Amino acid sequence: MAETRHALTLRARAAHVVATVLAGRALDAALDEDRAQHGRHGLVEELVIGTVRHTPRLLAAATPLLKRPFRKADQDLQALILIGLYQARFMATPTPVAVSEAVAATEALGKPWAKAVVNAVLRAAAKGDASARDDLNHPEWLVARLKAAWPDAWRSILAANDERAPLTLRVDTKRIARTEYLQRLASAGVSAHAHPLVGTAVVLDHGTQVPGLPGFGEGLVSVQDAAAQLAAPLLAAGAGDAVLDACAAPGGKTGHIAQSAPEAHVTAVDNDPARVARLRQTVERLGCGARIRVLTQDLVSDTLADLFQRILIDAPCSATGVIRRHPDIKLHRRASDLPPLRLAQARLLDRLWQNLTPGGTMVYATCSVLPEENEDQILEFLERTPDAREEPWSFGAGRCGRAGWQFLPGEAGMDGFYYARLVRRP
Numbered sequence: 001m002a003e004t005r006h007a008l009t010l011r012a013r014a015a016h017v018v019a020t021v022l023a024g025r026a027l028d029a030a031l032d033e034d035r036a037q038h039g040r041h042g043l044v045e046e047l048v049i050g051t052v053r054h055t056p057r058l059l060a061a062a063t064p065l066l067k068r069p070f071r072k073a074d075q076d077l078q079a080l081i082l083i084g085l086y087q088a089r090f091m092a093t094p095t096p097v098a099v100s101e102a103v104a105a106t107e108a109l110g111k112p113w114a115k116a117v118v119n120a121v122l123r124a125a126a127k128g129d130a131s132a133r134d135d136l137n138h139p140e141w142l143v144a145r146l147k148a149a150w151p152d153a154w155r156s157i158l159a160a161n162d163e164r165a166p167l168t169l170r171v172d173t174k175r176i177a178r179t180e181y182l183q184r185l186a187s188a189g190v191s192a193h194a195h196p197l198v199g200t201a202v203v204l205d206h207g208t209q210v211p212g213l214p215g216f217g218e219g220l221v222s223v224q225d226a227a228a229q230l231a232a233p234l235l236a237a238g239a240g241d242a243v244l245d246a247c248a249a250p251g252g253k254t255g256h257i258a259q260s261a262p263e264a265h266v267t268a269v270d271n272d273p274a275r276v277a278r279l280r281q282t283v284e285r286l287g288c289g290a291r292i293r294v295l296t297q298d299l300v301s302d303t304l305a306d307l308f309q310r311i312l313i314d315a316p317c318s319a320t321g322v323i324r325r326h327p328d329i330k331l332h333r334r335a336s337d338l339p340p341l342r343l344a345q346a347r348l349l350d351r352l353w354q355n356l357t358p359g360g361t362m363v364y365a366t367c368s369v370l371p372e373e374n375e376d377q378i379l380e381f382l383e384r385t386p387d388a389r390e391e392p393w394s395f396g397a398g399r400c401g402r403a404g405w406q407f408l409p410g411e412a413g414m415d416g417f418y419y420a421r422l423v424r425r426p
């Protein structure tokens with residue numbers, strides 16, 4: 001009996017988090033708040049993340065069955081229905097069980113009056129067609145742009161977005177060889193394998209609690225997608241180089257740059273104070289905090305006086321390449337977000353180019369799959385910047401467009417990512 005009550009509370013918790021995300025809150029922030037209040041729980045995480053991942057198609061199945069929409073104050077009931085439907089369709093929970101759990105959870109939400117409607121809608125929705133089309137699970141504007149940009153790959157992008165992303169670690173190979181770290185994982189009972197293309201990357205075969213991983217506290221490993229692990233090698237900072245990591249927080253790439261070039265002078269800048277605080281924690285854990293100058297500054301409106309031999313711009317972007325990690329992007333991102341993002345990216349390129357020494361290298365990166373933020377942005381930059389040239393590079397996955405290198409989500413198990421390497425003529 002106690003166990004049943006516990007499970008109901010978990011479902012009510014999940015409904016509350018999902019309702020908050022549907023109301024506009026970022027998934028990570030909503031989950032963090034729930035964890036801080038109640039502690040992390042695997043079932044809550046699964047129900048919340050899975051339901052958010054499939055929300056558009058779950059809503060398409062459930063909404064037409066409602067006589068009228070739920071009031072704003074009752075969005076948790078709508079979330080409860082979506083969660084029940086997610087369980088029935090994607091967690092192999094028998095429909096009668098999913099329905100009865102959702103109905104019972106109305107009590108835990110303090111809304112027992114809603115039992116009948118939750119029961120009726122969920123039962124009818126679960127009977128509906130479960131083979132929903134992939135494009136029903138993404139906003140129309142995004143599907144249209146993906147079709148135009150990637151006529152041969154848009155379907156696989158949508159399918160990859162609906163999958164769970166693997167948990168990938170970056171090993172500080174200056175301190176421990178990847179094979180040795182894999183042995184440490186095996187001794188700790190954690191099953192993992194080496195990424196086939198990225199020499200620092202280890203992919204865990206199952207999700208796990210990251211802080212408990214061997215060596216995590218000492219900074220031997222960081223959580224970082226394999227595509228993101230290519231930024232520091234592309235930048236190729238050397239001893240004595242002044243390096244600017246613009247748009248640096250929460251510091252994943254700053255840490256990698258500082259660890260791989262211990263003799264470089266790294267400056268990390270971001271305009272978001274809360275994220276800068278996380279960056280400081282990251283580089284402290286990695287043991288390189290003392291070597292990094294950290295600034296909280298807006299690089300679109302403020303000027304930096306210094307010159308750098310290497311500059312990384314990991315630009316603010318639509319994040320359309322990391323939907324599998326952050327499925328709420330599908331719910332929150334609008335087509336109207338694109339023009340201001342494009343403008344900020346162009347300004348960052350133009351302004352920071354003035355901080356690059358002649359002969360220096362700038363790496364421009366995004367986690368977007370939209371050409372307007374990637375190769376179009378770089379082609380326009382090259383056209384208006386006579387002393388810039390692209391330094392081509394290639395890799396065993398992804399594709400070369402008219403400028404830069406694009407990874408689509410899921411290719412070689414990696415996130416969707418874009419890189420262009422630019423050199424300032426001496």
Ligand SMILES: C[S@@+](CC[C@H](N)C(=O)[O-])C[C@H]1O[C@@H](n2cnc3c(N)ncnc32)[C@H](O)[C@@H]1O
Nearest residue numbers: 247248250251252253270271272298299300314
């Ligand atoms: C893609 S994230 C960076 C991720 C980071 N490089 C990492 O690997 O952990 C982009 C960052 O750009 C920052 N940003 C956006 N506009 C900015 C601006 N005008 N000046 C400085 N930073 C900015 C955001 O706060 C955000 O942290």
